[in-house]
Amino acid sequence: MKDVPTILRLRNVTKWFGGLKAVDSVTIDFRERKITGLIGPNGAGKTTLFNLINGFLRPDSGEIYYRNIRIDHLMPWEIAKLGIGRLFQDVRIFRKLTVLENVLTGKPSHPGEALTPLLFSLHKVRKIEAHLLDEAHHWIEFVGLTGKEHAPAESLSYGQQKLLSLARLLVGGYDLLLLDEPTAGVNPVMAGKILDIIKKMVTEEGKTVIFIEHNMNVVVEIADWVYFLDEGKLAGMGRPQDILGDVNVRKAYLGI
């Protein structure tokens, strides 16, 4: 693993919530073009870690580097434009927008979203929009939501909304994908579909994936490497089959 480049580096990242250390001096190197799993009991700090990487939270100490650029003090939209995309545990689709509009918003750098290009380079904006429409239709078809383009997103079932959020993420062209419980709340068929998409993203598109999961079968199936978090600290790491046999992991999850 030593010769694989690092795409995301966390250095002694710490985050306090009141008197509680949600993330405690975490140092991790995430390898490019790999699928890395983050596991740990509830409240271990996994989603907080994602929020820190994303820019929703600022670390109280430590640094975060994305491709050697320091990102821990940047705004979430700046981080997205650098190439980091996020899938949320609670889906978070744009409820009043249509399925198509949801996917169209997934592109982080669209000139038509600013007033000046809109007013003075309308022709160029229209061309980019036409391109984007093609891409959007491609990803909607990819996740199997064809025919629902003009339905309001809130009219979709939970599983469909999850697929929608995936399509919205994929259109963004991100190099690093942060997936928070990608298969939670969906039936096994759908889950299998999502995992196939994730694997394809890495093997065919060269993306990097970091995911949080509670379902150990998923972890074993797709993860190249796993980090185990407990009470905000990095408490273990290794290959999936190794980490699951780890005594500390079992203690934390099963209390034995």
Place this chain on the structure above:
Amino acid sequence: MNYLLHLFIMISIYSILAMSINIITGYAGLLSLAHAAFYGIGAYTTTLMMIKLGINFFPALICGIIVTGLLSLAIGYPSLKLKGDYFVLTTIGFQIIIFSILYNWISLTRGPYGIPGIPRPSLLGHEVSSLPEYFVFSLIIALVVFIFVRLLANSPFSRALRAMRDDELAASAMGKDVFRLKICSIMVGSSLAAIAGALYATYVTYIDPTSFTLDESIFILTLLLVGGSGNLRGPIVGAIFMVLLPEALRFIGLPDTIAPNVRQIIYGLLLIILMRYRPQGLAGEYRFE
């Protein structure tokens, strides 16, 4: 016939106000009670440019738009830091402060005495003085505003605004600069309100601060909610409905002494009933729920 023209002119003016607050409240999702302040700043700036500096209508209008747009930062900046109720309270504060300035800075605005004798606009030497001419003039301006708003409404910009409205956190993770979006939507919305102000000033040829109170802000918001927000039709339907409602009441014989109060009671009832049973208003798309 003259009265009919007057009604249509008021519908044009209120359509512009409704479309402009729709950008801030309907698309960007920022509930604002400051819109009458922007309406007033536009009216007063255009008026003062025309009367005190002798500038023509269109350059004065541009000044009005610029001044209003700049002053809108006074609620634009707080919108980045304050959410929900706190932001609404800020807009109320801004509204009251602006009214206070318009009312009390007598050396600038003549305060409660108002500014009379505002000239009608003149285009290429011809003054738009008669009522039918002003009707066409206001209609054209409202149409231009509509075309501009339609361009915005169908653009990626509006999509980004609505995404931010629906889920600010998710939108920011998708690369949407929510700070820039909020400031832009407030600047555009307020600048368009300034146009309505300029129209109102040159139509009535007299302005005073009592047209730009907190009550007027509430009226404009009611207009938007009744007609419906989040799309293009709603604001215009709202403007037509709210301008014509008093006429309908007069038509059924309601005495003029009690008409203003009855009208207000109807507005209040509309708000409550709509919020309860039809939050998208008469023709809107976005439901505050």
Place this chain on the structure above:
Amino acid sequence: MLLQFIANGIVNGAIFAILALGFGLVYNTTHTFHIAYAAIYTTAAYCCYTLYRIAGLPLLISILGGLISGVILGCIIELLVYRPLVKRDAPLSVALISSIGVYIIVINIIALIYGNETKILIPGIQKTYQLGSVILTQIQVIELIIGIVVCIAYSLLLRTTNFGKLIRALADNPNLLSAFGVDIYHLRLQVFALSSLLASIAACLVALDVGIDPYVGMPAMLISAVSMIVGGVGIFVSPALGGLLLGIIQSLAIWKISARWQDLVTFAILIIFLLLRPQGIMGRRRRLEEL
């Protein structure tokens, strides 16, 4: 001269304190921006006026009638307007807009019945008391005393009674309270009743002091909101502190600048607090982590 202004400011502050406590009570427990508070204020004042000046009833009975009317209206508003929205889990903006609707309806009904002119309850010159260089009217002294009494009583209510404990729990975690079997809706009703009582007390006092017109409610509600922000949201007694301070600051503004700019000063203070210290004077900095 300055002392007189400060004294006036403290008296006004006492009224603002009572008002702000009522507004803050509703906001802290239900997170409703209770614009209809203005309607309750106006109704109580007009009811007192009607009983005293039109029906000729004794003053204390009229005041009691005013208080009762305010409380009844407050409860009706909660039952008919807010509660259905809460049950539907409607967002706060919907409640705010409905609140505006209620305010508009009530004050226009009052304007229809009574007209727009100012009505005086106690005509003629009032009895005055002199303390050093400060002169206060009888009603001003009463306002001050009642302000102090209300603040102390409210404080005791919160700290010592079961109701007080329940309210503080409601503000903290309504779901948990509900899980313990407490009827949230009944509690809310009691909150609105108490809040309306406070508004009505202030309304009747001010009505007796300077008279009323249909539009006095909105400024009263706004000053309550500003006092709450300045004092500190989330703490039950801090709005009273905010109210007192605002009363004094307003008076000082009149003394130094002019009465005309009173509103501007008040709302400039609001905006300064919202931007620089949104938790108010007594509030603790909440770590709002989102951006």
